[in-house]
Amino acid sequence: MSIQIDVKSKSFFQGKQGVHVLQDVHLEIKNGEFITIIGPSGCGKSTLLKIVAGLDTDYKGTVEIDGVQIDGPGLEQGFIFQEHRLFPWLTVEENIAANQSLKDVNVRKKVDELIELVRLKGFEKAYPKELSGGMAQRVAIARALLREPKILLLDEPFSALDAFTRKHLQDVLLDIWQNKQITMILVTHDLDEAVYLGTKVMVMKAKPGQIRKIVSVSLPFPRQRAHPSFQEMRQRILREFETAENSPLLEGLGI
Numbered sequence: 001m002s003i004q005i006d007v008k009s010k011s012f013f014q015g016k017q018g019v020h021v022l023q024d025v026h027l028e029i030k031n032g033e034f035i036t037i038i039g040p041s042g043c044g045k046s047t048l049l050k051i052v053a054g055l056d057t058d059y060k061g062t063v064e065i066d067g068v069q070i071d072g073p074g075l076e077q078g079f080i081f082q083e084h085r086l087f088p089w090l091t092v093e094e095n096i097a098a099n100q101s102l103k104d105v106n107v108r109k110k111v112d113e114l115i116e117l118v119r120l121k122g123f124e125k126a127y128p129k130e131l132s133g134g135m136a137q138r139v140a141i142a143r144a145l146l147r148e149p150k151i152l153l154l155d156e157p158f159s160a161l162d163a164f165t166r167k168h169l170q171d172v173l174l175d176i177w178q179n180k181q182i183t184m185i186l187v188t189h190d191l192d193e194a195v196y197l198g199t200k201v202m203v204m205k206a207k208p209g210q211i212r213k214i215v216s217v218s219l220p221f222p223r224q225r226a227h228p229s230f231q232e233m234r235q236r237i238l239r240e241f242e243t244a245e246n247s248p249l250l251e252g253l254g255i
């Protein structure tokens with residue numbers, strides 16, 4: 001599904017104090033694209049994602065999915081948060097099914113397929129407390145996919161995980177994107193992750209949050225992090241941050 005984002009402005013008000021978070025964010029995302037968003041802390045990445053998810057409708061402008069303006073959360077959009085938000089009292093398969101019955105043959109079939117897709121076979125009956133962080137996040141991804149969203153919105157989904165698990169889940173996500181042809185928007189603080197996954201990397205600037213640059217990444221999948229063309233792309237995006245206003249991000253990248 002294509003997404004037309006036209007956010008003219010977004011502010012938060014606390015009492016009479018207003019924080020101007022987003023200004024003139026215009027972006028067209030084509031069906032099947034994988035957009036990664038990167039930018040300094042507080043520039044409004046999560047706010048923008050919530051607007052596209054229909055979780056925040058209090059802004060000036062419009063967001064359209066396939067030409068239809070959204071006014072709240074819909075079945076088209078799946079949302080994956082930084083923390084997995086699983087129900088601790090439900091097993092893996094029950095969490096994935098959520099409010100649908102596993103006794104329904106169709107639901108059972110879909111849950112089994114998803115367990116296979118997120119590589120959790122053998123853990124169907126496990127409870128969240130028995131899972132690693134990476135496994136729990138895979139359950140959360142499967143749960144979001146059960147509703148067959150056409151758009152998946154991911155807000156720093158792997159940031160709490162160790163580097164090895166993170167790389168593994170990046171590949172799981174690419175598998176899903178290639179198999180299901182879902183339009184993806186992923187917010188990250190990790191430049192490597194942004195370049196590894198995105199068909200386009202959107203670089204934001206802060207105060208107010210705006211698009212600084214959209215860089216197309218035409219490297220073929222699966223991408224090789226050590227390849228010179230990957231490193232060149234990484235450097236090119238990094239240069240977009242080479243201004244004082246974006247220095248907090250550079251610190252976060254350990255550069």
Ligand SMILES: Nc1ncnc2c1ncn2[C@@H]1O[C@H](COP(=O)(O)OP(=O)(O)OP(=O)(O)O)[C@@H](O)[C@H]1O
Pocket residue numbers: 012013014019021039040041042043044045046047048
């Ligand atoms: N519900 C809210 N009420 C008031 N202010 C908010 C609210 N949510 C976000 N903000 C403010 O809006 C700005 C943007 O927040 P947002 O979480 O979208 O940034 P971000 O780019 O995702 O940050 P980070 O990279 O640190 O997660 C911040 O200044 C934040 O304090």
